[in-house]
Each structure stands twice: as C-alpha cells, then as structure tokens.
Amino acid sequence: MGFFDNFFRKKSSGDVAKDRLKLLLVSDRSSCSPELMEQIKNDIIQVISKYMEIDAEGLDIQITQTETDDTGRKVPALYANIPIRDLKK
C-alpha cells in the first residue's frame, strides 16, 4: 500500500460498484427492458439515416436522470450519442 500503489491505481472497486449501480437502477426504475432499448436504438438509426450518414456501431443510448428546470426534481431522460460520419447523404 505504498504511495505508488495509490498513484497508479485505477478507480477503486467501491466506486466502480457505485457507478454500475447508478446506471442499473435508472433502467430498473424506468422498467425499460434491454429489448425495448434495442428497438428504440434501431428505430433511431433508421430515422436519422434518412438524412445523414451515421456511425451505427458507435451509437449509444441510455436512460439517465436529469433535473427539471422549474422544480429541481429528477426525472428520467433519454440520452443518445450519435456519431455522424457525413452530414450530407
């Protein structure tokens, strides 16, 4: 447990557990099954592909928590990160 151990250490396993749980619980609570997420993902790819060329492999969608502006209450939000290969098709 020297100085260098701590220095070079990756994230502690406790933090890994917390991060995994946070993501897991958001999808558990929203009762959104992995199959449903897959369907949403495929539909998004189809729609966006009509207008531009996207990287379907690199597409990432998940349900996360976001604060509403007015009350500060946390609500679920659909987050999608869609890398674009070419804007013009």
Add this chain to the structure above:
Amino acid sequence: MSEVIVITSGKGGVGKTTTTANVGTGLAKMGYSVVLIDTDIGLRNLDVVMGLENRIVYNLVDVVEGNCRIKQALIKDKKYPNLFLLPSAQTRDKTSVSPEQMKKLTDELREEFDYIILDCPAGIEQGFKNAIAGADRAIIVTTPEVSAIRDADRIIGLLEANEISKMELVINRIRMDMVKRGDMMSREDVVDILAIDLLGIVPDDENIVIATNQGEPLVGTDCQAGKAFMNICKRINGENVPFVEFETDGFFTRLMKAFRG
C-alpha cells in the same frame, strides 16, 4: 399507540432475521411489549435465531386457519416476559395465508402489543405481499453490495406502490477497513443511491455468528453489532442517536491480535 413494522430486503441472506431478532429483543429490553412474527412459511428460521425452536406447538397457519387462539401460538421469550414469537409453519407453503388474513391478525395484535415486528421472506411474491399487508412502517435491510442494493431499490419501489411511506434503511455487514481502502461502498454511497432515511449501520461482526449459534440475540451487549442494534432500537423509538464511525483495528491492536493468535 402500537406500530406494525415489517423487516424486508428483497435479496436473501442479508440479515433480515438477525435484524428482526435483535430489534425485537432490544425494544423488549427497553420495556415495550413486543411480538415477532415469522412470515417465511416453509422456511422458518426466526425461532432458531431466538433459541425458541423447542417450544413450538402451534404456528402462524394454525392461527389463521382457526385451529388455535392467538395466545396459544405465542411463545414467550426465555429472558424477557414482554417478548413473544409467533412462529411460521414449516410444512406448508406461502399460499396458506392471504394478505387480508395477515392484516386481520396484525390488527388483533395491536390491542395487546406496542410493537408488532414481521420478518419478511426473501423475494417479491406472495410471502412479501403477506408480510407488508398490515405494516405501518418498513425497515429495509441491505449490505453494501451491488446485488443487495439493487434488490433493496426494487423493494422500495414496491413499498411505495403499496403506500407504505415510512421506510428506513439498515446497512448490515459493513467493513470499515474495506470502506477505507475504497473496496466497499460507504454508508454515504448507499444512502445516496437508495435515497431513503438511514436507521442504522451494523458492522460485520463475528459475534453475530456466535450469538446465532447460541440462539441469543446480542443486542445491547458490549460489542460493535450489539451497540449498533441498540442504537437502531432507540431510533425506532424516536430518540435522536448520532451515527458513530466504527473503529477499525489500529496497528497496535492488530499486533496484539497477532501475538494472541
């Protein structure tokens, strides 16, 4: 004013029965009249943890089916005359009792006791529905592990759906040495994730195993878990007990232990 408290967790093996035994015994020690009900039909265990397994004549199903009066099925504790156990049936299954019957039973017990404490089975099926039917308040037991916390979150959702709004958390079997190293989620981490009020933290203590071996709950004794359970009882009773950090063994203590063997 009597209160019906259900002790639940979702996941099995996190310490529901141990918590029930210790909380019940602690409240009895404080002078309240307490009845513990084991609702795990088919897999009863609260009787052995309490050390009362040899005194069972009638059980929960007998009471519900009207084979005996409630008083005949209640077993008086070895140490506290104001503490009773209503054991579960070992040779029946969960469908032997309905939520309506459980509600009726707890309502009848309210007239005699200050605290009615229900030990809930693992899972979210019939046994869980029976256990929560008559409850005013829920204690959710979890350990600082991913699987237990995930199940606890599910249970919290189900309790909310059943309009049990008074829910509190007990984090069991925490190891401060691992938390310090960053290899176990801390009390703050768990509370942050589950977002309900904390009722107590119980350290991983080998005295729990010893106490269970002997069938004598250790609440109130001079060990870390004994103190932690007593604090939980005081908080249930509305006392404001601050949360103390448990000590991890320092260098010197570890050295002494090494010598003692």
